[in-house]
Amino acid sequence: MxxxxxxxxxxxxxxxxxxxxxxxxxxxxxxxxxxxxxxxxxxxxxxxxxxxxxxxxxxxxxLKARVYGRKKTGGNVEMLFFKADSEKKYHALVGGRVGKESTILIDNVEIKVIQKKGNIFIVDEEEAKIDFLIEHYGTIPLPPYIKRAANTDxxxxxxxxxxxxxxxxxxxxxxxxxxxxxxxxxxxxxxxxxxxxxxxxxxxxxxxxxxxxxxxxxxxxxxxxxxxxxxxxxxxxxxxxxxxxxxxxxxxxxxxxxxxxxxxxxxxxxxxxxxxxxxxxxxxxxxxxxxxxxxxxxxxxxxxxxxxxxxxxxxxxxxxxxxxxxxxxxxxxxxxx
Structure with a gap:
């Protein structure tokens, strides 16, 4: 079909x-x-x-899994954190041009990501660190066909x-x-x-x-x-x-x-x-x-x-x-x- x-x-x-x-x-x-x-x-x-x-x-x-950050070179990056398979580390669906191994800044917190496939990356950080970032910097990940930013409602x-x-x-x-x-x-x-x-x-x-x-x-x-x-x-x-x-x-x-x-x-x-x-x-x-x-x-x-x-x-x-x-x-x- x-x-x-x-x-x-x-x-x-x-x-x-x-x-x-x-x-x-x-x-x-x-x-x-x-x-x-x-x-x-x-x-x-x-x-x-x-x-x-x-x-x-x-x-x-x-989760408030959508988090916005920036590359050290200054470009903006959007990340959607999620768990995949039985791996302990978070993965991220990354929006923005990011190298195969990159460091991304969320506020002043550095996180390292390693490309897995396409725009899906393994987040090479402890789970608790990403939990903290989601809790303090994350937003509700509305689908892309909703053409507005997420709000408190x-x-x-x-x-x-x-x-x-x-x-x-x-x-x-x-x-x-x-x-x-x-x-x-x-x-x-x-x-x-x-x-x-x-x-x-x-x-x-x-x-x-x-x-x-x-x-x-x-x-x-x-x-x-x-x-x-x-x-x-x-x-x-x-x-x-x-x-x-x-x-x-x-x-x-x-x-x-x-x-x-x-x-x-x-x-x-x-x-x-x-x-x-x-x-x-x-x-x-x-x-x-x-x-x-x-x-x-x-x-x-x-x-x-x-x-x-x-x-x-x-x-x-x-x-x-x-x-x-x-x-x-x-x-x-x-x-x-």
């Missing part, structure tokens, strides 16, 4: 630049496996779930309300729509909430450069699925209850940790790549946002619901003026009960 087959035109004014005033007031497009589409508000998601159904969420927390709104474990350079955006009211209404109905942790890496910003989608390689991201979460999901599946997996990060984590039709407790670096033709082991129902053309998240939702159904839903969303991407509206992909 060609990546160009997954391109679509999107009016620029539909790329959300800021969140809605209230999280749960986002629009919700509901797509059934039949292709039927209905339009709701996100707060209505509680109507699609019942007693002992399960909602699976990602409790990662976004983003420090709250580009986090889920259940964000707990620091490690991501991007939010699990499908879950940004949940607010306390929605969570309380789900719990009142007897819906069970459970969590995985997947720290989103910079691969979320990187385009697919190969024309054949099969040739693309995903960057590994750290992931944890606990015994408790695996048990809750497996019990619901055996009982024929609905399990809703919230976001591409949760879907990838669960499929990575599953064998046949059972979720296993697991932790490590997941590099699973889901694209059309993939046979899902566990996931049937999914909450997601509207994704960039020709992107890995778009390929994933096409694998789950079918390319024609997804592209038809996107066409409908554009017609109805849905907001796209990280701060945009949501889509609920459901199998009929």
């Amino acid at each position: 060609k990546i160009s087959d997954f391109y679509f035109e999107l009016p620029e004014d539909l790329i959300a630049q800021s969140p809605t005033r209230k999280r749960s007031e986002s629009k919700l497009l509901v797509l059934y496996e039949s292709g039927e589409i209905i339009h709701k508000k996100f707060k209505d998601i509680v109507d699609f779930l019942g007693k002992d159904d399960v909602v699976v969420l990602n409790n990662t927390r976004v 983003d420090e709250e709104r580009y986090q889920t309300i259940f964000a707990k474990y620091k490690g991501s350079v991007a939010a699990p955006t499908a879950s940004l729509h949940f607010d306390e009211g929605v969570i309380q209404n789900l719990m009142k109905k007897g819906v069970k909430l459970t969590y995985i942790t997947l720290h989103v890496g910079p691969g979320t910003f990187l385009p697919i450069k190969s024309e054949n989608i099969e040739d693309h390689k995903m960057m590994a991201e750290y992931c944890e699925i606990s015994n408790e979460t695996a048990d809750i999901i497996n019990t619901a599946l055996r009982s024929k209850k609905k399990v809703l997996f919230c976001g591409t990060t949760v879907v990838r984590a669960i499929e990575w940790a599953s064998i046949e039709e059972e979720v296993k407790p697991k932790n490590g670096f997941a590099d699973i790549y889901i694209y059309p033709g993939y046979k899902f082991k566990v996931v049937k129902n999914m909450l997601t946002n509207f994704h960039l053309p020709s992107s890995t998240p778009l390929l994933l939702v096409c694998a789950l619901a079918g390319k024609d159904a997804i592209f038809n839903a996107y066409k409908e969303a554009i017609k109805k003026k849905y907001r796209f991407f990280s701060y945009g509206d949501a889509m609920l992909i459901l199998k009929r009960d």
Whole structure:
């Protein structure tokens, strides 16, 4: 398959630049496996779930991972810090012309970087030093299609309300729509909430450069699925209850940790790549946002619901003026009960 087959035109004014005033007031497009589409508000998601159904969420927390510095020669440098594979040292996605081995100044703090591949560098410094720089000099790393600087509001709104474990350079955006009211209404109905942790890496910003989608390689991201979460999901599946997996990060984590039709407790670096033709082991129902053309998240939702159904839903969303991407509206992909 060609990546160009997954391109679509999107009016620029539909790329959300800021969140809605209230999280749960986002629009919700509901797509059934039949292709039927209905339009709701996100707060209505509680109507699609019942007693002992399960909602699976990602409790990662976004780091203030974007840090601005300068080279000793004076040129400005932008760095996006992240963890990769099992290596202890931070890596950085570097914007600006930097040599294979360079020293970068952040305020008056020197850090050494060594080129790994392209604009990805290994940061040759202790972890605690970079943690300090992130905490004191970092900003929330909004995606490049948001054409403004991050502000203090983003420090709250580009986090889920259940964000707990620091490690991501991007939010699990499908879950940004949940607010306390929605969570309380789900719990009142007897819906069970459970969590995985997947720290989103910079691969979320990187385009697919190969024309054949099969040739693309995903960057590994750290992931944890606990015994408790695996048990809750497996019990619901055996009982024929609905399990809703919230976001591409949760879907990838669960499929990575599953064998046949059972979720296993697991932790490590997941590099699973889901694209059309993939046979899902566990996931049937999914909450997601509207994704960039020709992107890995778009390929994933096409694998789950079918390319024609997804592209038809996107066409409908554009017609109805849905907001796209990280701060945009949501889509609920459901199998009929």
